[in-house]
Amino acid sequence: MTDTAVETTGLGRRYGKNWALRDCSLRLPAGRIAALVGPNGAGKSTLLHLLVGLSQPSAGSVTVFGQAPGSREVLDRIGFVAQDTPLYRDFTPAELIEMGRRLNRAFDVGLARDRLDQLGIAADRAVGKMSGGQRAQVALTLALAKRPRLLLLDEPVASLDPLARREFLQALMGGVADEGTTVLLSSHLLGDLERVCDHLIVLNAGRVQVLGGVEELVADHRLLVGAADLAPHGLTVVQERRTDRQASLLVRGYDPTVTHIDPQWTVHDVSLEDLVLAYLANGAADALPGPVGVRP
Ligand SMILES: Nc1ncnc2c1ncn2[C@@H]1O[C@H](COP(=O)(O)OP(=O)(O)OP(=O)(O)O)[C@@H](O)[C@H]1O
Structure with a gap:
């Protein structure tokens, strides 16, 4: 048993x-719910x-629970909902559940049926005739019924309405809190991610740009706002915005006991969304474990 769900080195x-x-090195501890964020592509x-x-590395290495991906043993422990929730469109949920039972040793048929019942999704209707949101729920149900130790979700809520999205994320939280499942959830909906995720991975142009615990990252950043001509120096600035008179700086590692700022300047907490957008706007900045870095 390892306490690391996913580890990549120079992947x-x-x-x-x-x-x-490119050069993706990260470790995702078991039991975390991690947001995987980044622009298109x-x-x-x-x-x-x-x-x-499903794909092989061109460089570096990757392990899942300490083993190479793709083996039967590892696949048994992974639930994966791919982007656009591809399902056999002519099949009904009942048939997909039966297929899941035959293909997976630990498949929980009761969990799958109960969940679809609760969602009011008919088990005998072809999934090709369902809405995008209903298909996403069927795909998630099949993944959860595997009782996976690692759940990988590629933009699962993109097609859901706001209520369904909330239900989906609550179910996700409930399911994984009970089971200790590790989740890696790719999404563009930063507000949703802030509510459910405790770990953040930002990819930008194929590189890991930000990596770490959400609480620690948010606590380590501040937005400083004030008169442009009195802007403080010596700070690690992730993103700077200026008008003629005013400047706002999203900074990392600000410590009021070390850096003096003009009393007219104000200091604000940042949300996860502010933080992610600031890094994405400045591809040269990163927040990775280890020394504060600006890439050459
Ligand atoms: N099978 C493929 N053949 C060629 N290029 C590919 C293939 N799959 C992905 N790419 C390219 O690799 C890059 C990364 O694509 P990827 O789908 O991983 O991005 P993404 O972050 O998931 O984007 P999105 O948010 O749009 O889903 C893109 O430039 C894409 O065009």
């Missing part, structure tokens, strides 16, 4: 000349596919 995946993922699906063994 890279290239398509032709282009690196979809940042490499999120590529990373998830490498973890499931």
